Amino acid sequence: MAVISRGFTGRGQTSNRLPPGQTLTTGFPVLTAGPTPHVSTADWNFTLLTETGTEHTWTWTELRDLPQDSPHTDIHCVTGWSKFDTDWQGVSLDILLAEVETNAQFAQAYCHGGYTTNLPLADLRGGQAWIAHTFDGAPLPAEHGGPARLLVPHLYFWKSAKWVQGIRLLEHDQPGFWERAGYHNYGDPWREQRYWND
Amino acid sequence: MTATPPQPRVNWQAATITGTDAENARTRTLQLQVPGWPGHQAGQHVDVRLTAENGYQATRAYSLAGAPGEDPALTVVRAEGGEVSPYLVDVIQTGDQVELRGPIGGYFVWKPGPRRRPVLLLAGGSGVVPLRAMLRHRARLGDDTPMRLLYSVRSPEQVIYRRELAGQADRVSLLYTRTTPPGWPRPPARLDHTALAGQAWPPEQAPLAYVCGPTTFVEHAAGLLTDLGYTPADVRTERYG
Numbered sequence A: 001m002a003v004i005s006r007g008f009t010g011r012g013q014t015s016n017r018l019p020p021g022q023t024l025t026t027g028f029p030v031l032t033a034g035p036t037p038h039v040s041t042a043d044w045n046f047t048l049l050t051e052t053g054t055e056h057t058w059t060w061t062e063l064r065d066l067p068q069d070s071p072h073t074d075i076h077c078v079t080g081w082s083k084f085d086t087d088w089q090g091v092s093l094d095i096l097l098a099e100v101e102t103n104a105q106f107a108q109a110y111c112h113g114g115y116t117t118n119l120p121l122a123d124l125r126g127g128q129a130w131i132a133h134t135f136d137g138a139p140l141p142a143e144h145g146g147p148a149r150l151l152v153p154h155l156y157f158w159k160s161a162k163w164v165q166g167i168r169l170l171e172h173d174q175p176g177f178w179e180r181a182g183y184h185n186y187g188d189p190w191r192e193q194r195y196w197n198d
Numbered sequence B: 001m002t003a004t005p006p007q008p009r010v011n012w013q014a015a016t017i018t019g020t021d022a023e024n025a026r027t028r029t030l031q032l033q034v035p036g037w038p039g040h041q042a043g044q045h046v047d048v049r050l051t052a053e054n055g056y057q058a059t060r061a062y063s064l065a066g067a068p069g070e071d072p073a074l075t076v077v078r079a080e081g082g083e084v085s086p087y088l089v090d091v092i093q094t095g096d097q098v099e100l101r102g103p104i105g106g107y108f109v110w111k112p113g114p115r116r117r118p119v120l121l122l123a124g125g126s127g128v129v130p131l132r133a134m135l136r137h138r139a140r141l142g143d144d145t146p147m148r149l150l151y152s153v154r155s156p157e158q159v160i161y162r163r164e165l166a167g168q169a170d171r172v173s174l175l176y177t178r179t180t181p182p183g184w185p186r187p188p189a190r191l192d193h194t195a196l197a198g199q200a201w202p203p204e205q206a207p208l209a210y211v212c213g214p215t216t217f218v219e220h221a222a223g224l225l226t227d228l229g230y231t232p233a234d235v236r237t238e239r240y241g
Ligand SMILES: Cc1cc2nc3c(=O)[nH]c(=O)nc-3n(C[C@H](O)[C@H](O)[C@H](O)COP(=O)(O)OP(=O)(O)OC[C@H]3O[C@@H](n4cnc5c(N)ncnc54)[C@H](O)[C@@H]3O)c2cc1C
Pocket: A011, A023, A079, B045, B060, B061, B062, B063, B064, B075, B076, B077, B078, B079, B080, B081, B082, B083, B084, B085, B086, B126, B129, B130, B238, B239, B240, B241
């Protein structure tokens, strides 16, 4: 039984590029639990920590010297906005993961400022995820996660952790910050997995 | 950072408008009746879904304006040219229905803690809504946690909850950014380090801060707080986009 809101018409545009419950925006809203950390590229590095405790770390220069990708993608935030045709540059997780040996099934990204988010490791492979440092041709601004953020655009955007510091590869799933606070553990926008039990 | 899990189930439910109150020329508070409403915490929000006759749907997030224990209420500011807020401010009437899911959010919430840490509430424009819920919660409980609201607003006409806030003048400071009431001691200005330092609990008192409003306001205000020496993990933010 649908509840009709009398007198509501809306803009009436629906697009099959827009996941259910999402609205198109031309801006770039920000969802963050706290203040924006400011991290300089001189201090920045990125670590993959395997389930056996092995660490592999890249400095900013080392990351920039790896082969770069230019993903062009739509992004979807759990608070209800989607943005089409965003342009990024970064390093594919496939390239980084090729450097480590792991049998892990899960991953948890951790960040400056204490934020964490989890996802199956498979979602970081296969050309689906990047460490992104450039947005629309310019260095990624701090409020959007610069110097570099994880970019996993097929999931709700909170999974694309800002100010990423590293990724732990895990045998057992470990829910991250929003995932413990009531947001869905996986977060597929096309299945509208916003909250627990969606 | 720690977060308290909210109620695990959040389903869409029909909500009926039981009353509307104009707060100012572009702001209205909607009282809602939701069968089986589970209650909420101060600071939480709901998703509101509107369905048109032809099945078209639009969803937006709105903070819960009332204190825990009160019926759900939303305060909506009209965004000119927006899809949903002009409808909620100008069109919807008592007896009409929307769909709602929530309460949502286990992090941007306040309840009295055992340590009575002082609380600084920083609002930009419509960001005052969840912070008003926190002030109201404290008042209804008769709780003695030190709490102060700094409310940045363009002009006197845009103030929301004017009378309620005027009744707690010792706890509430208004900061006008474009025009002030006649004879106001401070010329219109953006929130800055000096204004904030004069109003904020000193960091030595281990204060908690809640900052809510448009993204530009939240970025600016939360940055000023960390410059003042607030611990980033004790500054909770909600950005309205
Ligand atoms: C957690 C959370 C809590 C919130 N709580 C509140 C609250 O308590 N009170 C409140 O008032 N708001 C709140 N908001 C903001 C709210 O969700 C909406 O974003 C806001 O009401 C604007 O929605 P809209 O549909 O009216 O505007 P939208 O249609 O989303 O447009 C927003 C603005 O962009 C412009 N725009 C965008 N696209 C177009 C287009 N195609 N044509 C014309 N103009 C366009 C509009 O002019 C408008 O000013 C909250 C947001 C979040 C994330």
